[in-house]
Amino acid sequence: MANRRRWNIGVLLLLIIFVYVLVQFYLSTGRIRGLVTPLEASEEDHARLQIALISQELDNPFWRSVEQGALEAAGQYHMELQYTGPFRIDAEEQMKLLEKAIASKMDGIILQGIGNEQNRSLIEKANKLGIPVIAVDTDEPGSKRLAYVGTNNTYAGQEMGRLIAVENKDPVGMIGVLVGSKDAANQRLRLEGFQSVIETYSGLSIAEVSASNISRLQAAQQAEQMLKEHPEIKYMVGFSSLDGIGMAEAVARIKPGGVKIYAFDDLEDTLAAIKNKQIVSSIVQQPSQMGYKAVSILNDYFQGRTVTPQQYTPISVLTDKEVSAR
CATH class of the missing domain: 3.40.50.2300 (Response regulator)
Structure with missing residues (x-):
């Protein structure tokens, strides 16, 4: 009887050990999966x-x-x-x-x-x-x-020239021009395209070309200086996104209502200036x-x-x- 009891206890202990080992096996498998999955994801991201x-x-x-x-x-x-x-x-x-x-x-x-x-x-x-x-x-x-x-920057510059020509019948007057940078190829191409159209109108001429360094503050400063040095300016053109806003600020201080402004791109402040009649129009890119x-x-x-x-x-x-x- 005592031997049978010991046998039963031994079997029970073996069963407990077996269950423990089985549980540890499943837990270890889960941990390995947890380690492997991030590695696989990392390799996928790297790929x-x-x-x-x-x-x-x-x-x-x-x-x-x-x-x-x-x-x-x-x-x-x-x-x-x-x-x-x-x-x-x-x-x-x-x-x-x-x-x-x-x-x-x-x-x-x-x-x-x-x-x-x-x-x-x-x-x-x-x-x-x-x-x-x-x-x-x-x-x-x-x-x-x-x-x-x-x-197509040359074409965009030509379009700017045509805007002045179309919106102003028999246009006559001096034009002040701002570019973001005189060294930037896209600005040079826009300016060249613009000049090629303006040259076909005997009543139009460019008074000055200045650089704003794509800065609203510098655009305003350059435009203000341009207006002081060339009070005969009737049109202003900007070929980078912050030029139009800066020119509008300068015109409001120096010659309110006396200059037509043509801008580039569609910043929120540019749109507001168009709505408020401070800027005539703007050429918008994508x-x-x-x-x-x-x-x-x-x-x-x-x-x-x-x-x-x-x-x-x-x-x-x-x-x-x-x-x-x-």
Whole structure:
């Protein structure tokens, strides 16, 4: 009887040990799964194509809009977008960031054309390493970039000239012009397009061209100085996004109601100035579309599809009528 009891106890102990071992096995399996799953996720994230977007100026509203479009497309195509840029406009800093992106072996790079040999050489270096480069906003002619996406800047400048001609029958008078930067290729192309139209009207002439450095404060200061030095100015034109607002402030102080202003892009303050009749109209680009299309082109390239080297995004003209309808 005692032997039987010991036997039963022994069997029970073995059963308890077996159950314990089985439970530990399942717990260990769960822990291993918990360790493996993040590793697999990390490898999946790492496998995503890494795209660098190098802006002209980090927190410029135009470039933030380019970033938003690029982020949307990157999410759609399962890519990782890294947005960067100088805090203030600095071509040298842009090229340093391009060098860094190449050294980091990014899968693709989106940037603004600068228009110098050093930038073209860096793009060629990326090309040799198999890194496709897309130029947005400003092209980099003569480089090994895969494609340009953005406004046809020469055409946009011509449209600005036609706005003055069409909205003012038999236009006569002096024009004050602001550009974001005299060194930026997109600004030069807009100015050249504008000049090509203005030259066909004998009654129109450009009094002065000044740079605002894409600063509202400097735009206002340059416009004010221009108006003081050339009181005969009847029209003012701005080719970067903050120029129109700055010019409106200067005109309100120096020559209220005496100058017609034509702006670029559709910042909220620009729209308000159009609505308040301080700005006649503004040529509007599609920066978000530029970013989206640039990433889409990279996806086409990675998929082995043929890429069209120049893809212009549309522009439109906003007057008080369109602003009121928004």
